[in-house]
Amino acid sequence: MLKFILRRTLLMIPQIILVSILVFMLAKAMPGDALTGAFQGNPDANPEQIEKIREKMGLNDPWYQQYGRWLGNAVQGDFGQSYVHKQPVTHLLAGKIENTLLLSFFTLIITYLIAIPLGIIAGRWTDTWADKIIVTYTYFAFATPIFVFALLMMFFFSFILDWLPYSGSVDIKIETGTWDYFVSRARHLALPVLSGALISTVTTIQYLRNDMIDQKLKDFVKTARAKGVPERKVYTRHILRNSLLPIAAFLGYEITGLIGGSVFIETIYSYPGLGYLFIQSIQTRDFTVVTSLVLISATATIVGTMLSDIILSIVDPRIRIE
Amino acid sequence: MSLLKINDLKIYYPIRGGFFRTVVDNVRAVDGISFELQPGETYGLVGESGCGKTTTGRAIIGLNHVTSGEVLFEGNDLAKLSRGERRKYTKDIQMIFQDPYSSLNARKNVLNIIAEPLRNFERLSPKEELVRVQELVARVGLSPESIYKYPHQFSGGQRQRIGIARALALKPKLIIADEPVSALDVSVQAQVLNFMQEIQEDFGLTYLFISHDLGIIQHMCDRIGIMYRGRFVEEGSASEIYTNPQHVYTKRLIAAIPEMDPEKRFEKMHLRQAINQEYKNDYNNYFDKDGRMFDLKKISETHSVAMQ
Amino acid sequence: MKNPVLEINDLRTSFNIKGNYYAAVDGVSLTVHENEVVAVVGESGCGKSALANSIMGLHNLKNTKLEGQINFGNQNLLELSLAKLNKIRGKDIAMIFQDPMTALNPLATIGRQIEEPMDYHLKLSATEKKNRTLELLRRVGIKNEQRVYDQYPHELSGGMRQRVVIAVALSCDPVLLLADEPTTALDVTIQAQIMDLMKELQNQMKTGIILITHDLGVVAEMADRVVVMYAGEVVEIADVKDLFENPLHPYTRSLLNSIPSNLEAKEKLHVIDGIVPSLQNLDRTGCRFAPRIAWIPEEDHEERPEMHEAEPNHFVRCSCYKTFYFPEDRVGEIDYVTTKN
Numbered sequence: 001m002l003k004f005i006l007r008r009t010l011l012m013i014p015q016i017i018l019v020s021i022l023v024f025m026l027a028k029a030m031p032g033d034a035l036t037g038a039f040q041g042n043p044d045a046n047p048e049q050i051e052k053i054r055e056k057m058g059l060n061d062p063w064y065q066q067y068g069r070w071l072g073n074a075v076q077g078d079f080g081q082s083y084v085h086k087q088p089v090t091h092l093l094a095g096k097i098e099n100t101l102l103l104s105f106f107t108l109i110i111t112y113l114i115a116i117p118l119g120i121i122a123g124r125w126t127d128t129w130a131d132k133i134i135v136t137y138t139y140f141a142f143a144t145p146i147f148v149f150a151l152l153m154m155f156f157f158s159f160i161l162d163w164l165p166y167s168g169s170v171d172i173k174i175e176t177g178t179w180d181y182f183v184s185r186a187r188h189l190a191l192p193v194l195s196g197a198l199i200s201t202v203t204t205i206q207y208l209r210n211d212m213i214d215q216k217l218k219d220f221v222k223t224a225r226a227k228g229v230p231e232r233k234v235y236t237r238h239i240l241r242n243s244l245l246p247i248a249a250f251l252g253y254e255i256t257g258l259i260g261g262s263v264f265i266e267t268i269y270s271y272p273g274l275g276y277l278f279i280q281s282i283q284t285r286d287f288t289v290v291t292s293l294v295l296i297s298a299t300a301t302i303v304g305t306m307l308s309d310i311i312l313s314i315v316d317p318r319i320r321i322e
Numbered sequence: 323m324s325l326l327k328i329n330d331l332k333i334y335y336p337i338r339g340g341f342f343r344t345v346v347d348n349v350r351a352v353d354g355i356s357f358e359l360q361p362g363e364t365y366g367l368v369g370e371s372g373c374g375k376t377t378t379g380r381a382i383i384g385l386n387h388v389t390s391g392e393v394l395f396e397g398n399d400l401a402k403l404s405r406g407e408r409r410k411y412t413k414d415i416q417m418i419f420q421d422p423y424s425s426l427n428a429r430k431n432v433l434n435i436i437a438e439p440l441r442n443f444e445r446l447s448p449k450e451e452l453v454r455v456q457e458l459v460a461r462v463g464l465s466p467e468s469i470y471k472y473p474h475q476f477s478g479g480q481r482q483r484i485g486i487a488r489a490l491a492l493k494p495k496l497i498i499a500d501e502p503v504s505a506l507d508v509s510v511q512a513q514v515l516n517f518m519q520e521i522q523e524d525f526g527l528t529y530l531f532i533s534h535d536l537g538i539i540q541h542m543c544d545r546i547g548i549m550y551r552g553r554f555v556e557e558g559s560a561s562e563i564y565t566n567p568q569h570v571y572t573k574r575l576i577a578a579i580p581e582m583d584p585e586k587r588f589e590k591m592h593l594r595q596a597i598n599q600e601y602k603n604d605y606n607n608y609f610d611k612d613g614r615m616f617d618l619k620k621i622s623e624t625h626s627v628a629m630q
Numbered sequence: 631m632k633n634p635v636l637e638i639n640d641l642r643t644s645f646n647i648k649g650n651y652y653a654a655v656d657g658v659s660l661t662v663h664e665n666e667v668v669a670v671v672g673e674s675g676c677g678k679s680a681l682a683n684s685i686m687g688l689h690n691l692k693n694t695k696l697e698g699q700i701n702f703g704n705q706n707l708l709e710l711s712l713a714k715l716n717k718i719r720g721k722d723i724a725m726i727f728q729d730p731m732t733a734l735n736p737l738a739t740i741g742r743q744i745e746e747p748m749d750y751h752l753k754l755s756a757t758e759k760k761n762r763t764l765e766l767l768r769r770v771g772i773k774n775e776q777r778v779y780d781q782y783p784h785e786l787s788g789g790m791r792q793r794v795v796i797a798v799a800l801s802c803d804p805v806l807l808l809a810d811e812p813t814t815a816l817d818v819t820i821q822a823q824i825m826d827l828m829k830e831l832q833n834q835m836k837t838g839i840i841l842i843t844h845d846l847g848v849v850a851e852m853a854d855r856v857v858v859m860y861a862g863e864v865v866e867i868a869d870v871k872d873l874f875e876n877p878l879h880p881y882t883r884s885l886l887n888s889i890p891s892n893l894e895a896k897e898k899l900h901v902i903d904g905i906v907p908s909l910q911n912l913d914r915t916g917c918r919f920a921p922r923i924a925w926i927p928e929e930d931h932e933e934r935p936e937m938h939e940a941e942p943n944h945f946v947r948c949s950c951y952k953t954f955y956f957p958e959d960r961v962g963e964i965d966y967v968t969t970k971n
Contacts, residue, residue: 003341219733227719227720237746507844508888509902512900580821582874594823
């Protein structure tokens with residue numbers, strides 16, 4: 001197992017380097033650069049002056065020199081300066097990571113809390129009205145773009161009912177660490193989490209339902225019935241157990257999906273996390289930030305995949321990692 | 323000259339391990355086998371699952387890569403030819419598969435299924451093609467209108483006939499039949515086996531008949547090679563193998579054929595026990611210290627056994 | 631006479647196909663006695679698997695209709711609630727399945743799967759269950775039982791798994807064992823081992839066995855009595871020796887003649903004309919085998935074929951067996967057919 005993790009971690013390095021080159025080139029290929037963003041709409045900016053700064057920052061060097069410089073620093077934990085925010089990228093990210101992880105974590109929990117019971121109901125009582133309602137829900141959730149759904153939620157719960165706040169992560173006036181602070185954070189999380197979760201349940205519900213329908217037809221289920229196992233136990237001990245294992249294994253992928261997927265939710269709710277920062281940085285050509293973020297999510301994807309493989313090997317005796 | 327001659331054929335699959343996934347060992351699916359097929363004969367390759375018989379058949383037709391050894395078809399070594407050069411011979415060697423349900427493309431009608439090899443190898447006008455297909459369909463005993471039907475509209479036995487018609491389309495010399503009837507019911511099986519014997523005479527075919535069923539092999543084959551763990555255990559004419567088996571594994575296989583006389587069932591059971599005992603006692607006569615079988619040794623003009 | 635364990639009376643199992651019910655088992659009656667192996671033999675579509683699933687209550691009742699009686703002890707299994715049936719399944723009646731590769735749960739240990747029926751049918755402590763399981767594994771010929779106990783199905787070969795499947799069935803000492811093609815998915819030598827094992831166990835345990843199979847060789851090796859089925863009906867019942875020495879029904883005779891036998895190599899095998907009709911296309915009036923022996927004149931069949939005791943304890947359906955012959959045996963005797971009428 002240890003050997004496997006070590007091997008996979010080593011394999012990660014070339015993968016991440018490849019991704020980083022790609023990201024770096026793409027960022028370069030975007031029209032404009034850091035300075036275009038910084039001086040955008042500033043009529044006083046002197047083009048000669050800007051050109052000088054550009055030269056000084058090395059923005060006119062060939063790409064591989066710039067890349068080498070950037071990589072060397074990144075390895076040492078220095079992702080450079082944000083041109084827009086005028087502070088080190090690491091510093092800038094620190095606060096946002098926490099927000100995004102919080103959002104992802106709760107979204108994941110709520111997703112499973114909704115998806116697993118619904119998937120089980122639909123899978124066990126196929127073709128009943130309950131199943132039909134659940135399947136209809138998954139069709140709608142599948143077809144609805146997340147940003148449309150998030151806007152609808154916001155419109156309904158914030159503007160019409162005025163129950164929940166629609167932007168930010170906490171009220172500004174409240175002191176950190178107090179009870180009110182927690183309540184305020186929770187209230188700010190509620191809408192983004194729910195909007196994300198209600199949409200992302202779809203895959204899990206559909207997977208669980210289909211897998212249970214598959215498992216039901218397996219011979220070993222017939223064996224269980226022939227053993228005199230009561231119907232309820234046939235489901236819990238054989239069908240459900242076997243269907244849930246792959247879902248546990250998907251956890252790894254799911255986590256990365258949520259980090260990537262939070263871009264829309266965070267932007268719509270102006271939630272100060274990585275996703276919101278990502279969109280802002282693209283708009284302002286703050287490309288040190290963009291490359292860092294893409295690199296983080298690429299790393300998360302690769303780690304998530306490895307995590308899934310490890311979980312699968314733990315829960316499924318047929319898969320052994322050497 | 324023999325039609326097909328297999329010379330010390332080896333097919334290995336690497337097992338990778340260690341930190342850098344290097345090849346640490348090989349699965350020896352086929353581990354040095356040699357045999358020959360004379361024109362017009364039916365050669366039976368028998369063994370249990372995993373013995374390498376199917377791998378051998380697929381290697382001859384080019385579906386499996388060959389690690390080493392020769393596959394001489396009319397003197398040309400197919401294993402050494404490139405894909406393009408092989409094409410000349412693929413026409414002469416055709417295959418009939420085990421499962422008539424999955425070996426036919428469900429989305430094509432019979433006309434297109436049977437015409438496919440013709441289109442690959444011969445330039446025929448649509449009219450000529452239709453005539454050829456109709457001849458073939460008639461030859462395998464299906465009605466003329468069936469060429470516009472789809473595989474799911476046929477029974478298992480009829481589907482296997484369609485598979486045979488496709489194999490016959492290019493007038494091959496050698497047909498490799500890999501468990502052609504094991505997915506079929508007994509009565510349908512009889513139909514297909516009879517039919518295979520008929521077309522053998524009509525077309526002058528040579529068969530390599532691969533099966534695990536000794537009853538069918540004995541019924542169909544002139545000569546038989548018994549395979550076990552990628553090696554030949556024994557080779558001989560059908561009657562030599564059945565009436566005078568030498569290797570303990572051959573004996574075991576033959577004793578495993580269910581006894582059709584209910585009165586003799588306990589006799590048969592005791593025979594099997596005796597052979598199992600022989601297997602344990604005389605293990606060293608049949609296997610070397612690595613558990614590998616010895617090379618074949620001739621005990622008569624036609625009969626060879628892997629014994630020390 | 632030995633005591634009957636199971637009596638099936640006029641069982642009719644029908645499946646819903648596009649709104650109509652069609653009987654796959656069409657009025658089958660048979661009895662299994664203590665310590666008796668009854669083989670039910672026939673080709674695919676004859677209804678033998680539907681029969682097995684009816685006895686075990688494994689059909690989906692949403693699209694299956696069951697009529698008649700399956701009497702076990704003093705109960706009709708068809709009238710029992712699922713809860714009551716579950717007290718019998720796995721305990722008094724157990725089943726051995728065809729494919730050992732799929733009949734075991736891939737995610738549970740062998741020990742767990744053998745112990746499972748004991749959880750519901752026997753009041754045993756954990757140690758007692760484990761000891762019993764190890765004993766069962768030894769009895770089905772698994773030597774390193776301690777190790778196998780903790781292994782998963784994929785770690786065992788096909789033959790070993792089938793032994794485990796048998797151990798599962800034997801776990802609560804059943805009085806009736808239902809073996810559905812127990813050797814079909816196995817290699818020849820493994821098939822022989824499993825047949826010998828089952829014979830040995832049957833000798834020790836004196837259970838009644840219903841052996842469902844398409845393989846007449848397995849029948850000859852294992853059965854005491856044979857029930858031949860064709861198109862949902864029983865066409866012949868006889869002791870195994872009688873059946874192989876003196877088969878009566880045209881279907882039984884045709885089937886036996888289509889097997890490549892050990893004696894006459896390279897001879898033509900008998901081919902049964904036509905195909906087995908599908909459930910919807912089956913003509914349920916008259917002799918169901920008649921369309922496949924068209925050379926036998928219509929008047930030789932009964933209008934409503936019944937089972938007759940042609941010889942003591944040898945039953946056969948329809949009267950066509952009396953005049954049946956194989957056309958290939960009469961080549962050159964054409965005038966026989968014409969002069970007969």
